[in-house]
Each structure stands twice: as C-alpha cells, then as structure tokens.
Amino acid sequence: MKKIALIIQREYLSRVKKKSFIIMTFLGPLLIAAMYAFAIFLAVNSEDLSDKKKIVVCDETNTLSNIIKSNTQYEFEFSTLSLASLKSNFDSSGNSYLLYIPQKSKNFEGVQLYSDKQPSLAIVKYIEDQLENTLSDQKLAEKGISKKIISELDFDLNIETIRFTEEGEQDGNTSASYMIGMFSSILIYMFIFLYGVQVMRGVIEEKNNRIVEVLISSVKPFQLMMGKIVGIALVGLTQFALWVILTSAITGIIGQKFAQDKSKLMSIEKTIESNNSEKNEPAIAAGEVLNALSTINYPLVIGCFLFYFLGGYLLYSALFAAIGSAVDSESETQQFMMPVTIPLIFSFIISTSTVVNNPDGPVAFWLSLIPLSSPIVMMVRLPFGVPTWEIITSMLLLIAGFFGTVWLAAKIYRTGILMVGKKTSWKEIGKWIFYKN
Amino acid sequence: MLSIRSVIKDYENHRALNSVSMEIPKGSVFGLLGPNGAGKTSLIRIINQITKADSGEIYFKDEKLQEKHISSIGYLPEERGLYKKMGVADQIVYLAQLKGLSKHEAEKRAKAWFERLEMKSWWNKNVEDLSKGMQQKVQFVATVIHQPELLILDEPFSGFDPINAEMIKNEFLNLNQQGTTIIFSSHRMESVEELCSHIAILNLSEKMLEGKVSDIRKQYSKNCFEITYNNAESIDLNGSSAFQSIGNANIKEGKFVQEIQLNAGFQINDAIAFLMPKIKFNGIKEIIPSINEIFIDQVKNA
Numbered sequence: 001m002k003k004i005a006l007i008i009q010r011e012y013l014s015r016v017k018k019k020s021f022i023i024m025t026f027l028g029p030l031l032i033a034a035m036y037a038f039a040i041f042l043a044v045n046s047e048d049l050s051d052k053k054k055i056v057v058c059d060e061t062n063t064l065s066n067i068i069k070s071n072t073q074y075e076f077e078f079s080t081l082s083l084a085s086l087k088s089n090f091d092s093s094g095n096s097y098l099l100y101i102p103q104k105s106k107n108f109e110g111v112q113l114y115s116d117k118q119p120s121l122a123i124v125k126y127i128e129d130q131l132e133n134t135l136s137d138q139k140l141a142e143k144g145i146s147k148k149i150i151s152e153l154d155f156d157l158n159i160e161t162i163r164f165t166e167e168g169e170q171d172g173n174t175s176a177s178y179m180i181g182m183f184s185s186i187l188i189y190m191f192i193f194l195y196g197v198q199v200m201r202g203v204i205e206e207k208n209n210r211i212v213e214v215l216i217s218s219v220k221p222f223q224l225m226m227g228k229i230v231g232i233a234l235v236g237l238t239q240f241a242l243w244v245i246l247t248s249a250i251t252g253i254i255g256q257k258f259a260q261d262k263s264k265l266m267s268i269e270k271t272i273e274s275n276n277s278e279k280n281e282p283a284i285a286a287g288e289v290l291n292a293l294s295t296i297n298y299p300l301v302i303g304c305f306l307f308y309f310l311g312g313y314l315l316y317s318a319l320f321a322a323i324g325s326a327v328d329s330e331s332e333t334q335q336f337m338m339p340v341t342i343p344l345i346f347s348f349i350i351s352t353s354t355v356v357n358n359p360d361g362p363v364a365f366w367l368s369l370i371p372l373s374s375p376i377v378m379m380v381r382l383p384f385g386v387p388t389w390e391i392i393t394s395m396l397l398l399i400a401g402f403f404g405t406v407w408l409a410a411k412i413y414r415t416g417i418l419m420v421g422k423k424t425s426w427k428e429i430g431k432w433i434f435y436k437n
Numbered sequence: 438m439l440s441i442r443s444v445i446k447d448y449e450n451h452r453a454l455n456s457v458s459m460e461i462p463k464g465s466v467f468g469l470l471g472p473n474g475a476g477k478t479s480l481i482r483i484i485n486q487i488t489k490a491d492s493g494e495i496y497f498k499d500e501k502l503q504e505k506h507i508s509s510i511g512y513l514p515e516e517r518g519l520y521k522k523m524g525v526a527d528q529i530v531y532l533a534q535l536k537g538l539s540k541h542e543a544e545k546r547a548k549a550w551f552e553r554l555e556m557k558s559w560w561n562k563n564v565e566d567l568s569k570g571m572q573q574k575v576q577f578v579a580t581v582i583h584q585p586e587l588l589i590l591d592e593p594f595s596g597f598d599p600i601n602a603e604m605i606k607n608e609f610l611n612l613n614q615q616g617t618t619i620i621f622s623s624h625r626m627e628s629v630e631e632l633c634s635h636i637a638i639l640n641l642s643e644k645m646l647e648g649k650v651s652d653i654r655k656q657y658s659k660n661c662f663e664i665t666y667n668n669a670e671s672i673d674l675n676g677s678s679a680f681q682s683i684g685n686a687n688i689k690e691g692k693f694v695q696e697i698q699l700n701a702g703f704q705i706n707d708a709i710a711f712l713m714p715k716i717k718f719n720g721i722k723e724i725i726p727s728i729n730e731i732f733i734d735q736v737k738n739a
Binding site: 003006007010014205206209210211213214215216217218219418420431 | 449482485486487507510512513514516517518519520521522523531532534535536576579
C-alpha cells in the first residue's frame with residue numbers, strides 16, 4: 001500500500017506541477033467565461049452588429065405592401081418598376097435581395113427571391129412565414145372567421161408534470177431533468193476520454209523511457225498500473241474542482257457587471273422569449289427552471305454523479321493502460337483504441353438521443369446496466385427518476401465490471417510493458433491474458 | 438547468498454530455462470554468461486520477482502525468495518532509463534523510496550553519492566538536460582542507493598563510454614569489497630571475465646558449466662605452453678615422449694615462438710629438461726584458455 005501511495009503521489013505531483021496543467025486550469029475558466037461574455041455581448045448588440053438588409057419587392061399583385069412588413073433586420077421597399085428593369089439595375093441599386101411576386105400567382109406560387117449570394121435561411125423563412133400567414137388569414141376570412149377569433153386560438157400551454165415519489169407528489173420539470181442529465185453525462189464522457197488517454201500516454205512514456213523494468217523490480221506491475229490510474233484521477237478531480245471554483249467566480253463577476261445594466265438584460269430576456277414563441281416552443285421562464293431545479297433530489301444525483309464519474313473512469317482507464325502497455329508509441333495505438341472508444345462514443349450518442357427521449361425504454365434500461373455504458377447512460381436517466389433496485393444493480397455491475405477490466409488489463413499490462421520493439425497483434429494480446437506470471 | 442534450484446521457465450513455444458541450478462556464493466562477483474537468447478534475462482527477471490518460474494525454487498540467504506527481499510536487491514536492467522521530465526534528485530529519491538528507504542534517508546544518501554561522483558551541480562536539473570553518460574551515472578546511483586546485498590547488472594557496460602565504464606566498474610568492485618554480492622550478466626564473455634570470481638555459462642536454455650573462474654580454467658587447460666627461444670634458426674623440438682609441438686614455430690620480434698602440449702603423466706619440468714640442451718631459452722608461459730575459448734569449445738562439443 002505504501003508503494004502505491006508513493007506512485008500516486010509521483011503521478012499526481014509530476015502532472016500538477018506541469019506548466020500545461022497550470023495554464024489549462026486558468027485558461028479553461030477564462031475560455032468558458034469569455035464564451036459566456038461573448039454570448040451576452042452578441043445578444044445585446046446583435047441588432048447593431050448586422051447591417052439592415054434591403055429588399056426591393058416587385059409586387060405585380062399590388063396587394064402586399066401592407067402585409068409584408070419591415071423589421072429590425074429586413075427593410076422591404078415596394079417598387080413600381082418592372083421586374084426586367086429591377087433586374088438590370090440590381091447591381092447598382094445597393095439592394096441585397098429582389099423579391100418577385102408574379103401577378104397571376106395563386107397561393108403565391110412562383111414567388112422568386114433574387115440575390116447575388118445564396119440567401120440566408122432566415123430571410124427565406126421570414127418571407128415564407130409572412131406569406132403563409134397572409135394566406136391562412138385570407139382563407140379563414142373567406143370562411144367567415146374573424147381575426148379576433150384567430151387571435152383567441154393562439155394558446156401557449158405549459159404542462160405541469162408531477163411525479164409520485166416517496167415524499168408525496170412533487171413538481172417535476174422535464175427540461176430541468178434533461179439539462180442536468182445531459183450536463184452530467186457530457187462531463188463524464190469528457191473526463192473518461194481526457195484522462196483515460198493520459199493514463200495510456202503515461203504507460204507508453206514509461207515504456208519508451210525504459211524505466212519500467214527498473215520500476216517493476218521494486219513494485220508489482222499491478223501496483224504501478226493502479227497508482228498511475230488513481231494518481232491521474234486525482235489530477236482530473238483537482239482540475240475539475242478548480243474549474244468549477246474559478247468559473248463560478250469569473251462568471252459571477254461578469255454577471256454582476258451586466259446586471260448593472262438591467263434594461264439591457266431585460267431586453268435580452270424578451271428577445272429570447274419572443275424568439276421562442278415565434279418557433280412555437282414553450283418558453284420556460286428562468287424562475288420556473290430554478291423552481292424545478294430545486295425539486296431534484298440533489299444528494300442522490302450528486303452522489304451518483306461522483307460514483308459513475310469515478311467508476312466509469314476507473315473502468316475505461318484500466319483498458320487504456322492495457323492499450324498503452326501493448327504498444328511502443330502513440331501512433332500504434334489506433335487499432336487497439338477502436339474497441340475501447342466505440343462503446344464510449346456509442347453510449348454517448350445513444351444517451352443524447354434515444355435515452356433522453358425515452359428514459360424508461362428498454363434501450364435505456366439495458367444500457368444503464370451494462371458497465372461499459374452505464375456511467376454515461378444512467379446519469380441521463382437519473383434526474384427523470386429511476387427505481388432504486390435498478391440503480392443498485394447498475395452500481396454493483398459497474399463495480400464488478402471495474403474489477404473485471406482491471407484484472408484483464410493487469411494481465412495484459414504486466415506482459416506488455418516488457419515487450420519492447422515488437423509489433424503486437426490482437427492474437428498476441430489474447431495469449432497474454434492466459435499467461436501464467 | 439543465492440541458490441537457484443532446478444528452475445524451469447516456459448514461454449509460449451519455447452523453454453527459456455531448462456532445469457537450471459546454480460549457487461552464487463556470498464561476496465562473489467558472479468558472471469552470468471551466454472550468447473543472446475540463452476536465458477540470462479529470463480533468469481534475472483525471475484530473481485527480481487518480475488516474473489515467476491514455472492517450477493523450481495530460489496533461496497535468498499537460505500530463505501525462500503519472497504517479496505521482502507526486493508529491498509535487498511539492486512537491479513540495473515539491460516533496457517534501462519529514467520523519467521525524462523523529472524528532476525534528477527527527485528527521481529533518485531523516488532526510486533529509493535520504492536525500495537523502502539524513508540524520504541529523509543534517501544535524500545541524505547543521494548547527496549553523499551552526488552558528492553562522491555562529482556554530480557552535485559545536477560541536483561536540480563531535469564534528466565532530459567543531461568548527456569547520456571551523465572544519465573548512466575544517475576542510473577548507477579539509483580541502483581545502489583538502498584545498499585543492496587545483491588546487485589544484478591544486466592549487460593552493465595553496453596552504451597557506456599570508456600571513462601564512465603571504468604569509473605562505474607571501479608565503483609562496483611568497491612561495493613564488492615564492502616561485501617556486496619554482484620551478478621554480472623553479459624553475452625560478451627571477455628568483457629567481464631577479468632572481473633568475475635565465479636561464472637556460469639548458459640547456452641540454449643541450459644547451464645553448461647559453473648564454478649570458480651580459476652578452477653574452470655584449470656579444468657579446461659589443455660596443458661599447453663608457449664616456448665620462446667633465441668636461436669639463429671628454428672629448431673625441430675620433437676623427439677621427447679613428454680610433449681609434442683603444435684604447428685610450426687612463429688617468429689615474433691626476432692624470436693621463435695613454439696606451442697607445445699604436454700602428454701598425459703608428464704610435467705613441464707620434463708619438457709624443460711629435454712629442451713634445455715637444445716635451445717637458448719627466452720621464456721616459457723602456460724597458455725590459459727579464455728572463457729570465450731572454453732565456451733566456444735563447449736558449444737562445439739555439445
């Protein structure tokens with residue numbers, strides 16, 4: 001045990017002292033904060049940033065000048081000139097688009113938008129929306145339905161979800177669950193990848209430096225492998241904790257600065273809300289989300305997060321260590337990386353699509369039990385509520401899976417680290433597993 | 438010190454050690470010799486408990502070899518290196534701690550070694566800033582810092598420049614005089630035979646011979662002598678029942694040199710008595726076979 005502690009200490013200190021670690025620790029939150037600031041800046045200033053686009057309209061029906069309206073981004077100008085002359089003058093006119101509505105168009109068929117560049121989706125959508133609304137208004141009016149009735153039809157529903165739990169009925173919020181689940185699984189996925197690969201690099205480094213034989217004359221290969229895995233896990237946790245602290249500090253400062261300009265913030269909220277309602281998506285007020293966030297069982301979610309965070313990392317990093325031991329350089333790792341990264345990427349993709357949409361379906365159920373995918377998938381399911389027995393089974397299976405992979409990896413590792421200058425094949429790795437010491 | 442008894446090690450499709458036994462006496466400098474692939478490194482790794490023997494036993498000071506003996510053994514592998522991006526002193530202290538020294542003790546001893554080998558200015562440097570020769574000195578210190586009772590050196594002089602090799606060799610011999618038992622392993626037999634008090638030769642996974650260097654030489658000596666004489670012309674030395682000459686006389690620095698072999702039951706005195714009236718003696722010298730010659734001889738006869 002004392003030797004493992006020494007190895008953990010070396011792995012930890014040698015990485016934490018590195019310049020790249022210190023730079024990443026401070027740069028990471030700055031980058032996140034910078035992105036955050038940039039997003040706010042864009043939201044506040046987007047109207048000033050983009051030039052107003054001028055659109056000249058050749059309306060042969062002469063009925064639309066009151067219907068197609070200019071807004072903050074697009075300015076429509078109705079022209080009486082013919083299409084041919086507008087076309088020939090387009091280059092010198094300074095207009096960005098030329099909209100042509102033919103005289104005999106029924107239901108606006110044959111409408112054309114000319115421009116010298118491929119028009120953006122936004123303007124096409126804007127014009128289409130306006131014309132579609134006009135059409136539907138016309139049709140409804142023809143059937144004798146007034147505008148007043150139509151405006152009464154504009155509902156904005158927000159279903160309240162309530163879960164039966166042991167503490168009685170509780171407000172649930174699908175969006176909040178979704179956010180928490182996705183956020184945790186992205187973090188776990190990133191952590192496994194970033195630090196699992198570091199374990200692999202560390203093993204290759206020791207092999208390349210030729211120090212490994214010196215080391216294993218003092219410690220058991222298993223101790224060396226576990227010391228490295230745990231040491232790097234601690235590096236990851238340190239970096240992660242520092243990021244959380246620094247990011248919240250920096251974003252807190254930025255948030256305060258912007259809060260002084262309350263009117264601007266309000267206008268941002270408004271534009272966000274109006275954008276949402278335009279797309280017919282239910283707008284979630286910030287307060288509502290906060291309210292829902294407070295209903296989530298945090299001790300359970302945080303406890304499980306830490307468990308799956310570490311469990312997933314330990315399981316995968318053992319496999320990464322085995323890969324590192326089987327090769328002489330990083331360029332040779334490709335063929336062995338595939339079978340390890342595929343379950344990881346697969347479970348990430350499935351959890352962000354299938355699982356999040358149907359957190360109690362059979363795919364979600366099975367993937368949250370299989371140790372290779374459970375760390376990522378279970379975290380997505382958890383905020384939606386998972387039966388206790390499933391969580392316990394999944395955790396036990398992950399522990400068993402961890403011991404299984406460590407056992408397997410240790411067998412590959414202890415043979416692999418002494419193989420220098422040989423190209424390793426899958427077949428050989430298979431044989432190593434069955435070697436006696 | 439170390440007793441190896443009927444050790445067998447099998448790899449997938451060949452046997453690396455076939456029932457190898459040997460005794461390594463305390464305080465000896467033991468040469469483990471043999472061509473590449475003979476099984477030397479396999480045996481050394483078993484002694485270092487890096488791998489296990491399939492059968493057979495090893496005793497360290499009359500105790501069955503076990504984990505606690507690791508701290509009594511120092512090992513300099515053939516494939517040796519250091520962490521490139523780690524400080525020299527940190528590294529030595531770390532490796533010493535892994536062998537069971539306390540941090541304080543490790544630092545104290547490292548300082549003493551650095552002073553002795555004139556490496557003090559490297560203390561805070563990174564390994565990657567050192568030359569290859571300097572790195573080898575660091576490796577040497579890391580190998581011996583825990584004062585092992587048994588030192589195992591696998592091809593110790595490969596890659597050393599002559600000055601460092603000489604210095605390191607003297608340090609090893611110095612340690613030996615203080616009581617450390619040393620196992621040298623090499624495929625270059627001539628490189629270690631002058632250092633070794635005992636040797637064992639491995640070939641094709643089996644031990645071919647083992648013993649004191651002087652005994653082995655005596656055992657394999659063919660009773661050959663080199664006679665140098667100073668006559669005007671070469672003389673036919675045959676005609677005695679005590680010996681026969683081998684080949685013709687060579688001329689070396691204006692003198693004739695003739696190799697003779699004694700016949701069984703005769704002493705060199707018999708030959709001298711016969712030759713005395715015939716030639717003007719310049720010198721006589723026994724031809725002692727080198728370990729290399731013995732080895733080649735053995736392989737041919739096997």
